[in-house]
Amino acid sequence: MKSFFNKHGLITSLVLIIALIFVGGGFYSRYMTNQIAIHEEENKGGELNALFLSLFTGATKVEEFETTPVTVSYFKPLSSTDEYTPELTGSYKVYNGTTEVGVIYVVTTFGKNANLTVAYGINLSDNTLSGVKVLSNEETSSYFSALGTTFYSQFANKTLDDIGFSVDAVAGSTMSSKGFETGMFYAREQYAKDFGFEIPTIVMTLNSLTYNLDPLSFVDKPYVADVTYGDENTNVVVYLDSAFNYAGTVSGDEPASDVQSGIKSYASKSTEVSSIAAFVSYDSVTRTLVISGKGYTTKKLIQGTFILNTTLDGVESFSYTETESYDNEYNDKYNHSLGEIPYVENNLTNQYINGETEIDGVAGASVTSNAIKNIINLLDLFINDQNGGE
Amino acid sequence: MARFANGKAPFLRSSDARNSGTGIIMRDFMIGLLPVILFAWYKNGIKVYIEGNISFLEMLYPLLFILLGGLISTLFEGLFFYITDKEVRNLKALGKKLAVSYAAIPGLILAMIAPLYTPIWVLMFGAFMGTIVGKMLFGGFGNNIFNPALLGYVAIGFTMLGVINNAGGAFNASEVLVDAYAGATPLGTLAGAKVINYDTLVAPYGSLWNFLLGTIPGALAETGSLAIIIAYIWLAVRKVIKWFTPLIYVGTVFILSWFIGIAAGETGMWFPLYSILSGGLLFGAVFMATEPVTTPKNPLGKIVFALFLGVLTVLFRFIGNLPEGVGTAIIVMNIFTMPIDKMTAVIRAQGIKKSTIVSIVGLALFLIILMVYAIVKGGNVYSALITFVPFIQGVL
Numbered sequence: 001m002k003s004f005f006n007k008h009g010l011i012t013s014l015v016l017i018i019a020l021i022f023v024g025g026g027f028y029s030r031y032m033t034n035q036i037a038i039h040e041e042e043n044k045g046g047e048l049n050a051l052f053l054s055l056f057t058g059a060t061k062v063e064e065f066e067t068t069p070v071t072v073s074y075f076k077p078l079s080s081t082d083e084y085t086p087e088l089t090g091s092y093k094v095y096n097g098t099t100e101v102g103v104i105y106v107v108t109t110f111g112k113n114a115n116l117t118v119a120y121g122i123n124l125s126d127n128t129l130s131g132v133k134v135l136s137n138e139e140t141s142s143y144f145s146a147l148g149t150t151f152y153s154q155f156a157n158k159t160l161d162d163i164g165f166s167v168d169a170v171a172g173s174t175m176s177s178k179g180f181e182t183g184m185f186y187a188r189e190q191y192a193k194d195f196g197f198e199i200p201t202i203v204m205t206l207n208s209l210t211y212n213l214d215p216l217s218f219v220d221k222p223y224v225a226d227v228t229y230g231d232e233n234t235n236v237v238v239y240l241d242s243a244f245n246y247a248g249t250v251s252g253d254e255p256a257s258d259v260q261s262g263i264k265s266y267a268s269k270s271t272e273v274s275s276i277a278a279f280v281s282y283d284s285v286t287r288t289l290v291i292s293g294k295g296y297t298t299k300k301l302i303q304g305t306f307i308l309n310t311t312l313d314g315v316e317s318f319s320y321t322e323t324e325s326y327d328n329e330y331n332d333k334y335n336h337s338l339g340e341i342p343y344v345e346n347n348l349t350n351q352y353i354n355g356e357t358e359i360d361g362v363a364g365a366s367v368t369s370n371a372i373k374n375i376i377n378l379l380d381l382f383i384n385d386q387n388g389g390e
Numbered sequence: 391m392a393r394f395a396n397g398k399a400p401f402l403r404s405s406d407a408r409n410s411g412t413g414i415i416m417r418d419f420m421i422g423l424l425p426v427i428l429f430a431w432y433k434n435g436i437k438v439y440i441e442g443n444i445s446f447l448e449m450l451y452p453l454l455f456i457l458l459g460g461l462i463s464t465l466f467e468g469l470f471f472y473i474t475d476k477e478v479r480n481l482k483a484l485g486k487k488l489a490v491s492y493a494a495i496p497g498l499i500l501a502m503i504a505p506l507y508t509p510i511w512v513l514m515f516g517a518f519m520g521t522i523v524g525k526m527l528f529g530g531f532g533n534n535i536f537n538p539a540l541l542g543y544v545a546i547g548f549t550m551l552g553v554i555n556n557a558g559g560a561f562n563a564s565e566v567l568v569d570a571y572a573g574a575t576p577l578g579t580l581a582g583a584k585v586i587n588y589d590t591l592v593a594p595y596g597s598l599w600n601f602l603l604g605t606i607p608g609a610l611a612e613t614g615s616l617a618i619i620i621a622y623i624w625l626a627v628r629k630v631i632k633w634f635t636p637l638i639y640v641g642t643v644f645i646l647s648w649f650i651g652i653a654a655g656e657t658g659m660w661f662p663l664y665s666i667l668s669g670g671l672l673f674g675a676v677f678m679a680t681e682p683v684t685t686p687k688n689p690l691g692k693i694v695f696a697l698f699l700g701v702l703t704v705l706f707r708f709i710g711n712l713p714e715g716v717g718t719a720i721i722v723m724n725i726f727t728m729p730i731d732k733m734t735a736v737i738r739a740q741g742i743k744k745s746t747i748v749s750i751v752g753l754a755l756f757l758i759i760l761m762v763y764a765i766v767k768g769g770n771v772y773s774a775l776i777t778f779v780p781f782i783q784g785v786l
Contacts, residue, residue: 010481014469018514021462025510032451032507033557036566039443043567 048135052092055121055131056102061095070189074182075269076110084110086186089117091194102130105190109183112175114138120187122160127197129158132180147176155180160188163200163261168243174275202262204229209272211378212239213385215282221247222278225267229259242275244268277374279382287312291378293371302345302368304375312386315353315379320345348372352380415682416492418628422621423677426502427456429604429614434506434562443563452506452610455513459501460494462514463521463538467493470526491531496520499539499677502611503670503717504546507558512550516542536724537684540717547717565607570594575607576668577707577714586654586661598660601667612670622676631680632689635696639675640666642700649765650708671703674716684724691727691734694753699723701760708764 052062069088076082090106102124108117116137121130132155154167167181192199207226212218221239228235236252238260244267246260255263280290280303287308292301303321308314320342344365349372351359359376361369431453439449471478471487478484497517504513520542528534546554565571574582576595583590592598595606604614611617626633647665651657666672679685679699686695699719706715733753737746 010479010484011469011472014465014472018462018465018469021458021465022511022514025458025514028451028454029507029509029511029557032448033509035444035448036507036558036563039563040566043443 051133051135052094052104052119052121055104055119055133056094056096056123058096059094059101060097062092062104063095065091065093067091067190067194070186070193072186072189074185086110086183088186088190090119091190094121100124103191103195105187106135107183107186107190109179109186111137111179116176116179116183118180118183120155120184122187122191124195127160127191129155129160129184131156132184137176147180151177155184160191160197161200161258163202163258163265165261165265168245200258202229202258203231204259204262204266206263206266206270207235209240209267209270211273211279211381213279213382215279215284218279219281223267223273224250225263227255227259227263227266229255229262238263240264240267242278274374274377276371277378279378282382287316289379289382291375293375295371296365296367302371302375304345304349304372304379306379308383308386313383315349315383318349318353320349344368345372349376352376412490412492415630416495418625418630419495422625422628422630423498423502425617425620426611426614426673426677427453429617430456430502430611433604433614434610438562438564441564443567448563455504455506455508455510456498456501456610458497458510459504459513459517460498463495463497463500463517464488464493466497466518466521467491467526470522474526493521496525496538496542500542503539503543503609503673505554505558505560505609506562507560508546508550508554509557512546512553512557515550516546518542519545532683534683535727536721537678537681540678540721540724543717544721560609561607571607576601576664580668580707586651586656588656588658588660592660592664598663598667601664606668608668609670612673615667615672618672618676622672625676625680631676632692634689635680635685635692636672636675638693638696639679639699639703640671642697643671643703646700646704646761646764650704653765665704665707669707669714670716674720675699678716678720684727686727686731686734688731688735688738690738691731694730694734694757695723695727697757698726698760701757701764704764705760 049062053059067088071085073083073085076084087108088105089108090104092104092106093100094102094104102121104119104121106117106119108115110116117135119133119135121132122128123130132152151168158165158167165181165184167177167184188197188199191197205228207228209223209225212221212224217239220241222242223240223244224237225240226235226237234252234255236255236259237250238252238255239247239250240263241247244264246255246263275294277291277293280292282289287310289306289308290303291306292303295302300321304318305320306318307316309316344362345368347362348359348369359373361373434452435444435449438444439446468484468488471484471491475487478487497513497520500516500520501508501513504516520538520540523545524536524538524541525531525534560575561571561573566573571594572579576591579594580586580591585591592601595601600606602615604616606613622631622636625631644662644666648659648662651661675696679696686692702719702722703715706718733749737750740746742750
């Protein structure tokens with residue numbers, strides 16, 4: 001062995017050192033590469049931590065906690081048929097020092113297009129929302145960006161005792177707004193399960209929900225709800241605004257705020273009215289009624305102007321603002337056979353004027369057809385009301 | 391006319407003096423590398439550690455990586471000597487051989503121009519290619535044609551780029567957190583965006599001050615412009631390098647980039663400054679374009695060499711597929727070192743005469759054509775200039 005090292009010691013040492021660098025260096029390089037992923041994770045955690053802490057004033061620590069998610073299904077925004085179940089993707093306790101001050105539920109809810117993941121912070125001391133933070137969304141960016149500071153600030157200090165969560169949707173982002181609201185309902189269910197919170201309930205019957213056909217008030221108060229509530233079966237008929245918030249009394253005493261919240265909750269889930277069409281104005285001198293509807297081109301409403309006949313039992317003439325697109329290949333299927341632009345609007349309205357009881361939509365233009373059907377429905381209700389239902 | 395020493399014998403060459411010669415040059419060269427190595431360690435290790443983004447062991451990595459580069463190429467060279475030379479089979483003889491062969495330098499420089507997360511086995515491969523293939527197979531120190539470090543760099547660049555990127559690439563743990571970088575170095579952004587625009591090329595990295603200080607993403611030591619400038623001053627003052635070679639190289643890139651910027655409608659001086667402070671240009675100009683073995687010996691040759699380097703770098707950067715052009719330009723020009731040396735030596739010795747005029751005009755013409763081509767072609771990539779010159783478009 002000694003003679004071997006005397007003879008080959010140098011080359012052996014050189015080779016061994018090279019081998020050592022190869023192996024040791026390999027481990028070192030691997031360690032460095034592995035650390036990248038760890039740092040990314042730490043950083044992500046750090047960012048999330050900071051985001052969660054920002055939901056609570058004076059909070060110092062966030063800790064994840066285990067819970068069994070509740071299973072509650074809701075309708076997708078503005079749908080009365082498609083259901084989905086929000087998913088609890090995280091639950092955290094928030095501390096100020098050693099004192100538990102709040103809880104955060106990360107809920108994946110459903111917006112306009114797809115999933116919307118939102119963190120809901122709840123103050124343990126008074127069962128109020130401390131705020132919300134969007135963690136991810138798959139909405140169209142221009143659409144989602146319409147939800148500004150005013151929208152998010154509505155959630156701060158909102159009490160969980162508010163039965164219907166009166167959050168005002170943002171025009172142009174109604175479905176995302178609704179997604180937030182549904183997530184909030186779900187977070188409250190989870191909070192009730194985890195912390196023994198009692199979700200407020202109110203015995204209430206929504207007897208009817210109709211359109212307000214009074215030209216003097218139908219713009220600001222488009223709906224009328226007839227409700228019976230409480231142990232004493234109190235009846236009240238109230239106006240509601242376009243977001244189903246209480247907007248005044250038609251008959252009966254003004255209900256308490258929890259009842260108003262309950263009415264909103266019931267009304268917004270009702271399918272008796274549609275928010276696709278709404279009255280814009282009525283001039284009794286010229287007998288001109290204007291109704292708007294949400295068609296395919298969401299940025300601009302379809303607006304129909306109808307001049308009623310002198311006996312107020314039919315339409316003398318009508319016109320539409322051309323907000324839908326009729327020059328693309330999507331419309332090629334029908335645009336030459338249906339007459340003047342705007343084809344769908346004119347075609348469906350003429351069906352109504354000609355006395356058709358069932359208005360047929362136009363294949364390939366179902367969204368626009370649906371909007372016009374809703375406009376015609378309002379027109380028909382208004383004419384019937386003006387003519388005393390005769 | 392040949393010059394002769396006069397005076398009394400014995401005559402001593404200045405290079406034989408104790409304070410001169412290759413040993414002193416290499417010592418000064420290493421001192422020149424020092425601020426650049428330290429900056430690379432600071433930027434990719436110490437600073438990131440202070441920012442709390444890496445552990446202590448990770449903090450040491452950039453320094454160890456560079457030092458390992460030097461050690462690895464020394465070991466390879468030692469192994470080569472041992473195998474090929476029977477006289478060098480004991481530690482003392484081997485040590486002597488390695489000391490005059492400056493074995494550490496190829497690996498050291500290779501590590502400095504490699505991305506931070508280059509795996510060490512890849513560095514070993516690069517050092518092997520540089521030291522054994524690029525240097526020793528040509529006959530060792532003083533006989534190599536290509537810059538050994540660059541040959542190693544090109545070898546790993548062409549064969550191991552995917553491995554390096556998968557291992558983490560050039561961004562340190564602090565830089566990956568900066569969203570504005572979008573995972574691209576400044577030259578990577580230029581190659582990807584194809585626009586000459588301050589907001590796209592400079593603003594995401596801060597300002598041109600960041601480019602000068604070196605706090606921008608890039609290979610380990612190439613970004614430290616200020617440290618490299620300090621090294622340049624030191625090496626020029628110590629006469630280790632000719633002061634004008636880096637200046638002409640960088641100046642050519644500056645002027646051509648300026649013209650390309652103008653062609654693209656961007657007249658600001660920020661773009662040529664961005665061009666010279668991005669990538670490995672300054673590092674290459676100071677430490678590689680001045681390398682005594684693989685670059686021309688006479689001053690005129692050095693000037694011609696540097697001019698061509700500048701033009702080729704711009705061509706490769708603006709027209710080639712790779713964002714960086716320095717390494718490729720130097721390797722290409724290494725091939726022409728000998729002809730340039732011969733041609734310029736004749737011109738220097740004979741002056742402008744009938745016999746040399748062809749060489750001078752030929753060289754000048756070739757250089758001018760390349761420059762015009764670089765500007766026009768650069769303009770073609772980045773602006774609509776070329777559309778106004780359909781003839782040129784057709785030809786080029």
